[in-house]
Amino acid sequence: MAKEGKKSSTLDEVIKELYLCNKCGFCQTACKVYKTDLNESFSARGRVQLIKGVAEGRLPVDEGFRDAVNSCLLCQECAVACPSGVKPHELVLAARRYMQQTEGLPLDKKIILGTLADPFRRKVAFSTARFLRNNVSNRIEGFNELKGIDVRGMPIDKVGFIDQVPELNKAQASKGRVGFFVGCFINHSLAKTGHAIVKVLNKNAIDVVVPKKQLCCGTPQNAYGDFELAKKNARKNIRLFKDLDAVVTGCGSCGAMLKKEYLHLFADEPEFLPEVEAFAQKIFDFSAYVMHEIKLDPEKFKVFNHKVTYHDGCHMARGLKITKEPREILKSIPRIEYVELREADRCCGAAGLFQSYFYEIAKDISRQKVQNIENTGADIIVTGCPACVHRIQGSLRLAGKEQKVVHLADLLAEAYQ
């Protein structure tokens, strides 16, 4: 239903920033969705101008508006390119929140976001998906792909990682202790990466604590404007890790959420904010922790005869601003041949629900990633985000390619063999 002419408080808060946009269009090249679809409503400038139209009551919230706002990858490339200092992705978040408040989320999104936020429903959902994949899609000849997502190749673990490991994973002769924030993806479909993270930390004499009650970081809820639900989980997560001095994440999106977005989320609660700040301070991406806090000893690695390249996830590169660490770690492994990937820090096409709602554009974006990977000649692609691991591996597989995509921790765990 179209709601016309109504001004919102959420959009009022960002009106000043909406006026900052002088429509120069310089963000067009930065916006992968625009570069792929070449339609102004799907560009950063288009989104900003449409949101301004709604904020000023000149435009209704209709299908076209929703598509413009929902087709944003939240990759933040536009903010880097914008000379005026506009942050279009933040305006998109405000618009999504406005839509969530004024008209609620569509049922499918509501169910997905609610499910991810609730540990029990989440478990049921992933095991159902596993069952369906094993018993239905795998038995249908030629059923490989659903809207560009590699269904058959998508791993879903039978028992979540959190339930596979003890709460305290002790190292021999331990020198320190960290918490491990696992995140939904590692928990349900990349348990092996979870184990790899624990192994690498243990090898370096660090005990790893995996609090059993940890919840989804809140990225999906935050991305689609359900701030209340995101906050509810955030509060619990913050308390749960209270006694730990350092918390490692193995996912750029979780990391950026915990370290950066929580601060935005609680900006309106000054009494709680100090606790959020303290929490944010102790969040480390796996690569940053490994490089700065424990300082790997390359002598201990086995020789690794591979040509390797690295893909930066959006939230890793522009949320957490981590780009140097993973590359330096990779280059330190003996005999590895490291090649740089063209457009390494551009979105792979996953972007949460984007890949299923705008699958044609997503497929095109992934195709570009696959092509760039081909051009490097690398046989292993390393990244720090589980969602990218799946998306890129899936796209490679669907394109009939052999290259393997692994998390940085997987590679390091193997290097310790």
Added chain:
Amino acid sequence: MLTQAVIKDLTAIVGSKNIITNQAGLAAYGYDATLMSQRPVGIVFPRSTEDASALVKYANRAGLVMVPRGAGTNLSGGSLPVENSLVICVSRMTRILEIDPKNFTATVEVGLVNFDLQEELEKHGYYYPPDPASYKASTLGGNIAECSGGPRCFKYGVTRDYILGLEVVLPSGKVIEVGGKNFKSEFRYDLTRLLVGSEGTLGLVTKAILRILPKPFAKRTMLAIYNKVEDASLTVADIVAAGIIPTTLEMMDNLLINTADEHVKLGLPRDAGALLIIEVDGYEVDLDNQVRLIEELCNKADVRSFKVATSQAEADQLWLARRTVIGSVGRRRPSYSLQDVTIPRSTFPQMVDAILACSRRYDLPIGILAHAGDGNFHPLVLFDERDADEVVRVHKAEVDLIRDALALGGTMSGEHGIGVLKKEYLDLEFTDVAIEAFRKVKRSFDPTAMLNRGKIVDIAAEG
């Protein structure tokens, strides 16, 4: 609003994915990089010249005025929709049809973004010299329509100098080819040069044969920083007088140094009065001499510091600052009026004085940006579009700046075109007889003003 029947017919030509008629879509195509806006009734994306021709023929029959568009980064309102118009957006015609290094040409569809072409050419060791500040976003079609310049014009010229041939859909829908791959040919009436810079009022360009050049062997990028803008402008005059032709000679004043540095974070001195970015290219052996000469001239004008970039990365950062400086003024005031007045280079210092005086007269901050080598100024008048009194003063300042440029023997538009923004000032520069000649040209191509109506000049529609 388009009727369902018209929508159906248009869809039959371009396919359902290449037509937009929803409200949000119309709003998103209702603006360019100016402050103006006007929603069209529909947007169609031709995929080929055949599509474009069919669309133009159909729009004629349906009585729809057509507005050609590329990336919509226009600074004079040339790509802005007019009332009841159909936008024909070439953004999806992005193919590079041929790169022919042996003949120094590239043939492209005009929806291709300038930067994307440069990236391809780079692989062959070539480049396409016209590179307006918007080159990462703007299409070659837009560059052709506006006859865009860019920082390299001083030595290398403007878009018109690099267009060898065009494929054009005339306002009737018929397709013609003008020019070709030959470097020389007696064109009689040189339609190629007439079409370049005609702001999409004479025809819809779909393909272009561009002249490309091998990349220069070597380059030096220099940064000269001054205490006073007048000192910088003295250097400009001296370099020109000494007969040195740098590739580029760009000037930014104090205000722009500050906003650019906030964006790019180069660590420029915030109290400097002005800076010059000077680049020379050519054979390695010649360059040191040129740099030495330029340094001497800078010193003569009391330069505060003079530096040669030591790496490509350092030079790239300088260029990033320069290319994004216009947008960066958004950090000071929300709106700006941007001119592109151009004067004979030897009068550069007088124009700087005129801009400073104008800023004082109307009590408005004006940033001075200039392709100094070309005498092409971009005075940026900063204001807030929501402040009515300021808007009045901005208009007065605009007229004064044009008058000042004309008094120095200059022109009101160096590279952004007339569009709708500068239409009202046309008679300051041209006589009635000249303007009537413009109208005659327009009429001979497009007697009923179906294509980009109301841009550059109005003609009475003779039905």
